[in-house]
Amino acid sequence: MKKVAEEIPAYSYGDVEVAASPVSLAELEQLKETAGFSPQDEAYLRMAGEVLADQTQEIVAHWRSGIIASIPHLARHSRTPEGEPIPEYLGRSNLRFQQWILDTCLRPYDQEWLNYQQEIALRHTSVKKNQADDVRSTAYVPFHDIVGFVAVMNDTIKPYLARKGHGVEDVEGMHGAWRKSLQMQIALWSRTYLDVAKKSNEW
Amino acid sequence: MKKVAEEIPAYSYGDVEVAASPVSLAELEQLKETAGFSPQDEAYLRMAGEVLADQTQEIVAHWRSGIIASIPHLARHSRTPEGEPIPEYLGRSNLRFQQWILDTCLRPYDQEWLNYQQEIALRHTSVKKNQADDVRSTAYVPFHDIVGFVAVMNDTIKPYLARKGHGVEDVEGMHGAWRKSLQMQIALWSRTYLDVAKKSNEW
Ligand code: HEM
Ligand code: HEM
Numbered sequence: 001m002k003k004v005a006e007e008i009p010a011y012s013y014g015d016v017e018v019a020a021s022p023v024s025l026a027e028l029e030q031l032k033e034t035a036g037f038s039p040q041d042e043a044y045l046r047m048a049g050e051v052l053a054d055q056t057q058e059i060v061a062h063w064r065s066g067i068i069a070s071i072p073h074l075a076r077h078s079r080t081p082e083g084e085p086i087p088e089y090l091g092r093s094n095l096r097f098q099q100w101i102l103d104t105c106l107r108p109y110d111q112e113w114l115n116y117q118q119e120i121a122l123r124h125t126s127v128k129k130n131q132a133d134d135v136r137s138t139a140y141v142p143f144h145d146i147v148g149f150v151a152v153m154n155d156t157i158k159p160y161l162a163r164k165g166h167g168v169e170d171v172e173g174m175h176g177a178w179r180k181s182l183q184m185q186i187a188l189w190s191r192t193y194l195d196v197a198k199k200s201n202e203w
Numbered sequence: 204m205k206k207v208a209e210e211i212p213a214y215s216y217g218d219v220e221v222a223a224s225p226v227s228l229a230e231l232e233q234l235k236e237t238a239g240f241s242p243q244d245e246a247y248l249r250m251a252g253e254v255l256a257d258q259t260q261e262i263v264a265h266w267r268s269g270i271i272a273s274i275p276h277l278a279r280h281s282r283t284p285e286g287e288p289i290p291e292y293l294g295r296s297n298l299r300f301q302q303w304i305l306d307t308c309l310r311p312y313d314q315e316w317l318n319y320q321q322e323i324a325l326r327h328t329s330v331k332k333n334q335a336d337d338v339r340s341t342a343y344v345p346f347h348d349i350v351g352f353v354a355v356m357n358d359t360i361k362p363y364l365a366r367k368g369h370g371v372e373d374v375e376g377m378h379g380a381w382r383k384s385l386q387m388q389i390a391l392w393s394r395t396y397l398d399v400a401k402k403s404n405e406w
Binding site: 030031033034035036037067071073074143144145147148149150151152154155176179180183184186187188190191193194195197198202203 | 233234236237238239240270274276277346347348350351352353354355357358379382383386387389390391393394396397398400401405
């Protein structure tokens with residue numbers, strides 16, 4: 001698997017300690033059908049992976065420094081409760097965020113991928129946030145902000161997809177596949193937040 | 204307000220009996236910021252409303268008869284537990300679905316809109332599904348299927364937006380605004396599903 005760096009702190013994709021997702025592969029197949037995610041979309045994601053591979057740093061910087069940092073109710077999740085920046089936290093999780101772009105495009109959507117979907121979702125909830133990087137920050141990222149921010153990620157990714165000279169049809173194809181994948185990922189993460197909701201409201 | 208029909212059964216937008224949303228207007232402003240939803244997007248939604256106004260029947264037929272009807276795990280939500288069709292249920296809720304397209308494009312996103320967001324979400328959960336049309340059907344639409352299906356709605360709406368001869372920039376603008384609005388609506392609905400989740404898992 002292509003990696004954004006040799007060492008990615010706390011990136012544990014495929015590790016045995018990653019808990020099993022409660023979502024089955026059969027349910028994932030249904031979710032693909034619901035979202036209209038086809039083998040052609042898979043092919044377009046592979047293409048997107050090639051296109052984005054050397055742009056992940058720029059993209060994550062765009063999202064996190066360029067956008068999130070200037071929206072106080074989002075920026076706080078990478079800061080201390082007192083509002084101070086935590087550069088190591090940002091640095092380490094940025095790298096995992098970069099790798100997630102590659103994983104989204106290049107990984108087979110199998111049981112390991114399902115398991116890591118849950119792991120990433122948990123790392124946005126009070127169950128696991130802050131632990132991987134041993135920091136003091138907000139207890140969780142509210143689910144609705146994740147859902148809302150997807151619109152921004154979807155919009156801003158397009159120019160990066162177009163940057164390598166592909167024709168309109170390929171760019172549209174890559175963009176459509178990307179959007180479907182993100183919608184499926186949000187659907188999967190919602191499972192985690194709904195499970196957490198039984199104990200704690202992290203809307 | 205433009206209506207898709209003079210009589211829309213069980214359409215109660217703005218009625219006093221619609222419960223107040225737990226989401227405040229201040230929270231909605233933050234959600235707009237999260238999703239990058241700007242005054243320009245509002246203007247593009249108004250344009251989309253003009254473009255889509257005489258196509259709502261075709262669009263809802265496309266989604267429901269053209270797509271959902273042939274996906275068993277989705278089609279069942281408009282059928283009896285035994286799998287029989289319920290044409291009145293489809294007919295009545297299709298009309299409300301059509302009106303939702305206009306509401307999405309043309310309504311101000313104010314307290315009444317927030318309240319009706321909650322009402323529509325509840326009508327997909329066990330709290331209110333089947334009641335408006337007094338039918339026997341599935342208890343709820345799982346939340347992840349709603350999130351996933353947004354990808355299909357977003358994809359398939361585009362040709363309808365392009366059908367009235369607008370230039371590429373306007374079509375892209377309308378499409379971007381539409382996607383942001385749907386992402387915000389899903390974020391709002393997630394609140395309802397997370398509240399319901401305290402008692403019953405409707406992922
Ligand atoms: C769909 C939208 C989002 C995606 C795809 C996403 C993706 C990711 C990924 C891949 C990681 C690294 C997870 C890990 O391996 O530990 C991460 C971590 C993180 N994300 Fe997000 N994120 C999203 C939305 C947000 C939003 C809206 C915020 C807040 C503004 C946010 C804040 C964080 C924080 C603080 C971490 C570090 C979590 C920890 O303490 O382990 N994310 N995100
Ligand atoms: C974002 C995606 C969706 C949107 C925007 C949406 C929108 C709507 C709207 C506006 C209504 C009418 C609500 C009312 O006024 O009573 C409705 C009702 C309904 N929708 Fe959806 N829907 C979505 C996804 C789905 C999916 C995936 C299914 C299942 C395949 C579904 C099944 C139904 C059913 C069965 C009703 C009737 C609910 C009742 O008994 O009152 N919807 N939907």
